[in-house]
């Protein structure tokens with residue numbers, strides 16, 4: 001079976017508000033090791049662990065409700081050319097994005113551009 005073993009996760013840090021893009025690979029988790037995605041401020045923004053070779057669990061401390069949310073995915077359900085949006089169950093807020101390295105980066109770039117354009121628009125009012 002051939003599949004992309006690298007996935008990316010994008011999360012906003014609950015402590016300082018920075019946008020983090022972290023990469024992880026299947027091989028990092030092969031030994032049941034927990035992969036911590038850290039922000040530059042030292043805060044752990046996401047924890048990923050694979051309990052078997054088919055599924056992996058993503059734990060994200062939510063900046064909206066303060067709880068830690070758990071999402072379970074299978075490697076197969078996460079095609080590397082797409083990404084999934086992880087939202088807080090208490091509301092309609094998107095707290096993280098997970099998927100292939102390329103689509104995540106393209107999405108973040110577009111999103112940052114949108115945010116920048118929004119700021120430009122607001123500052124011109």
Ligand SMILES: [Zn+2]
Pocket residue numbers: 013014015016017018039040041042043
């Ligand atoms: Zn931070």
Ligand SMILES: [Zn+2]
Pocket residue numbers: 062063064065066067069088089090
């Ligand atoms: Zn939440």
